[in-house]
Amino acid sequence: MVRRLEGKIAVVVVVVVAGTTGIGLATARRFATEGAQVFVTGCRQAELDAAVAVIGPWAAPVRH
Secondary structure, three states: OOOOOOOOEEEEOOOOOOOOOHHHHHHHHHHHHOOOEEEEEEOOHHHHHHHHHHHOOOEEEEEO
16 A cells, blocks of 8 residues: 555544544544554543554544
8 A cells, every 4th residue: 555644744633522433533544544643632531542542553642
């Protein structure tokens, strides 16, 4: 797979209930698969940790 986002940073901000799941999580996973460093935001630490575990080493949690 070509990593078109290699060296890029993607910020996925989802301000809805369950933002660490569904389309927000899918978007972050896709960006990471393409090579981007992603920062996932949310208000609940447990959900952020779970999202980062799913996305992989290119994800960083940002709690707000």
